Amino acid sequence: MAKQPNQSQAGTNVQEVRQQNAQSAGQGQYGTEFASETNAAEVKQQNQQAEARKGQNAGKQSR
Numbered sequence: 001m002a003k004q005p006n007q008s009q010a011g012t013n014v015q016e017v018r019q020q021n022a023q024s025a026g027q028g029q030y031g032t033e034f035a036s037e038t039n040a041a042e043v044k045q046q047n048q049q050a051e052a053r054k055g056q057n058a059g060k061q062s063r
Helices: 014-026 030-035 040-061
Strands: none
Touching: none
16 A cells, blocks of 8 residues: 555644644643643642651551
């Protein structure tokens, strides 16, 4: 089967994918949108507190 000039081996329309990628690049992506609102230090502190609580709860259950 002859390969079409604008298609990948899997049959994907390369031009269409490039156009979709270009359009989505202009819109706020989830990763950057939420990352800018996240306080990493606060998240680490909350994780430590949760781990400490898990340890306390495990100790109470084994008695």
